[in-house]
Amino acid sequence: MTGVTARRRGRPPRAESGDTRDRILTAAREEFSERGYEKTSVRGIAKAAGVDSALVHHYFGTKEQVFEAAVEVAFAPALDAPDAVADGPLDEVGERLARFVLGVWENPTTRKPLLAIVRSAVNNETAAAVFRGLVVSQLLRRVAARLDLPDAELRVELAAAQLVGCAMLRYVIRVEPLASADLEAIIARVAPVVQGHLTGP
């Protein structure tokens, strides 16, 4: 048992650099969500992570690339979800999509990076492009492919609009009574709308 513990503790050099990379990403996520894309600097991220700016550039490249990596890592668990959302019975895809999007917002771990993306994308074209790339191409396009309809992409975007608007009013602007309403009550009202956009006439 002691031997195993010792092996676990003695990290190889690659794991060490992995730690630094993770520390930079954690700092980047904090900085981007606190300040938004524009006010965040590579220098500020480096300082928060306790490393030299050159190391941030070495691992990630430009600020845009740090942002993309920070967002991608935050969504690593969620990025497996598109398959789970797109697969399964087509007549329940609306509820799956609603549960997925609102679930990511309900989860305190993913809410912060999401707020960072929204704040940044609303204020900055570079960040908006990252949002379009990640959210739209990773999630929405996969659901659209499943629908196999000529107007699938527009359908998916209007469905997403219902969920994006819910997230804005509930989690970002915090309009009452929506902000305090029971999640299941919201899903019950919103899932049929999402389903209607996706597979309705």
Next chain:
Amino acid sequence: MTGVTARRRGRPPRAESGDTRDRILTAAREEFSERGYEKTSVRGIAKAAGVDSALVHHYFGTKEQVFEAAVEVAFAPALDAPDAVADGPLDEVGERLARFVLGVWENPTTRKPLLAIVRSAVNNETAAAVFRGLVVSQLLRRVAARLDLPDAELRVELAAAQLVGCAMLRYVIRVEPLASADLEAIIARVAPVVQGHLTGP
């Protein structure tokens, strides 16, 4: 005729101060939409309007109050709309609300202040409170009052969520194909959803 022209040109002091007030508000709108709430300062607004900061404080008070006034003026034409949206046949209120909200976004004159509100409200709690006060209490509460249902406010907010999400994806993040889709095609798909939230079972 000459006398009339002369009278028109010889503005009384009150009209003169009205011009200054308007100039400050125009400058404020520009500053808030360019920089967002946090990065905008009363000093910057004063400079852009070519007046002293003290005059801005004299007319409006705090930065929050300047913001509120700038937003309110921008929406002066739209603020008559809640009655027009709430009144009229109840089975067409969904289409009226959809046309109103998307129409304000389509209009280049009102799009800029709207972007200013959204950018500011997403990043700043004070601006979010102004948004909740103006948009929610002026527009949504009036529509809710018309519905006369126990869950009217939640219904109106979920309806608004569909429109807010459309506006975000179409005008702010500019996701294709939604960003370039024909407005009437969007209204045709979105109005029944809004109506369903408002008056559906």
